[in-house]
Amino acid sequence: QSVLTxxxxxxxxxxxxxxxxxxxxxSNIGAGYEVHWYQQFQDEAPKRLIYGSSNRPSGVPDxxxxxxxxxxxxxxxxxxxxxxxAVYYCQSFDSSLSAWLFGGGTRLTVL
Amino acid sequence: QVQLQQWGAGLLKPSxxxxxxxxxxxxxxxxxxxxxxxxxxxxxxxxxxxEIHDGGxxxxxxxxxxxxxxxxxxxxxxxxxxxxxxxxxxxxxxxCARISYGDYFYGxxxxxxxxxxxxxx
Numbered sequence: 001q002s003v004l005t006x007x008x009x010x011x012x013x014x015x016x017x018x019x020x021x022x023x024x025x026x027s028n029i030g031a032g033y034e035v036h037w038y039q040q041f042q043d044e045a046p047k048r049l050i051y052g053s054s055n056r057p058s059g060v061p062d063x064x065x066x067x068x069x070x071x072x073x074x075x076x077x078x079x080x081x082x083x084x085x086a087v088y089y090c091q092s093f094d095s096s097l098s099a100w101l102f103g104g105g106t107r108l109t110v111l
Numbered sequence: 112q113v114q115l116q117q118w119g120a121g122l123l124k125p126s127x128x129x130x131x132x133x134x135x136x137x138x139x140x141x142x143x144x145x146x147x148x149x150x151x152x153x154x155x156x157x158x159x160x161x162e163i164h165d166g167g168x169x170x171x172x173x174x175x176x177x178x179x180x181x182x183x184x185x186x187x188x189x190x191x192x193x194x195x196x197x198x199x200x201x202x203x204x205x206x207c208a209r210i211s212y213g214d215y216f217y218g219x220x221x222x223x224x225x226x227x228x229x230x231x232x
Contacts, residue, residue, distance in 0.1 A: 036218030038157075045206055045225050046149075046157065051218040089157055091218065099172055100147075105156040 003028065004090055004103035011109040012080045020106045022073040022090030028101060030071035033093040037066055037075050040087045040105075049088070050075065077108070085110045113138030115223035117207045119192075123230045129194040133207030133223055140188040141165045145210040147219065148181070148192045150203035158203075162210060163190055197230045204228070 005023040012018040022035060029035055037050035049060055053068040066075045073092075077084055090103040119131035133146070140146075147162035161171035163181040171179045175194065183190040194201060207223040210216060 034215050034218075036216075038219070040157075045222040046219070047222070048218050048220050051220070052215060057220065087156075091157075093216070097173055098170060100159040100162070102149075102157040102159065 003094060003097070004092060004101050006088075006090060006103035006106045008104070009107045009109065011111055012077075013111045014080050014082060016080050017076065017078045018080060018108065020075045020077075020088050020090075020108070022075070022092075022103050024071050024073070024092060024101075026071060027096035028071075028092045028094040029068060029073055031095050033095070035066070035068050035073040036091045037064075038089045038091065040089065046089065080110050082110050084108060113209065113221050115207050115209065115221055117205075117223040117226050119205075119226055119228070121227055121229065123197050123228065124232055125198050125230060126196055127230075129197050129201065129205075129228060129230075130191065131205055131207070131226055131228075132189055132191045134187070134189040135209075136188075138209075138221075140183075140185050143212050145212070146181075146183060146190040147208050147210055148205060149208060149219070150205045151225075152200070152203040160192065160194075160205070199230050202228060202230045 010018050035053045038046040039049045040046040050066040063078045087105045089105045114136045117133040145162045148160040163169040163183050178195045180193045204225045206225045208219040209221040
């Protein structure tokens with residue numbers, strides 16, 4: 001069981017907005033460690049989508065945004081497109097475990 | 112543009128040792144980077160295996176710590192993963208990746224293509 005908790009799935013129609021939550025604890029997100037988000041398509045390597053809790057690497061559309069507050073973080077995807085259908089993972093460092101953690105992943109289905 | 116190329120045996124028997132290597136192409140192996148391994152088991156999410164700095168410092172997933180080791184060869188710009196006494200639970204796609212950092216960690220910004228490893232008798 002992941003120490004970072006994500007909903008297993010979310011869905012939305014094209015053009016809509018969805019939010020994926022990532023709930024941590026005082027030893028990871030709540031301790032001030034940054035949250036990173038990754039997008040993974042079937043049979044492909046993950047791709048960094050957001051780093052430092054809210055920063056987009058070059059090439060990532062501004063439809064993707066993220067934030068962090070307290071012991072949680074969230075990824076927002078606006079103006080859903082069919083090609084956004086993928087699994088999204090949050091990641092942070094845990095000081096109690098001295099380990100990088102991934103959330104369990106959230107499968108986004110574009111209806 | 113930095114690229115990671117990885118290789119290693121894809122089929123192992125229980126109790127054997129998994130060995131994978133990842134080469135860094137067109138980029139600096141040394142500097143503000145950690146080099147890491149992540150795996151994805153069938154039907155499960157991503158799991159961090161461990162990381163190593165070019166200076167030799169390493170950190171491993173506590174759940175694998177007794178069986179995992181990593182090494183880095185700066186002259187060859189590659190790093191390696193060794194996982195001993197494998198079982199079916201170690202069946203996964205293993206990815207190598209780069210963690211960049213500055214004022215803080217910037218996440219895993221470059222990924223290898225993945226190597227599928229199956230453990231079966």
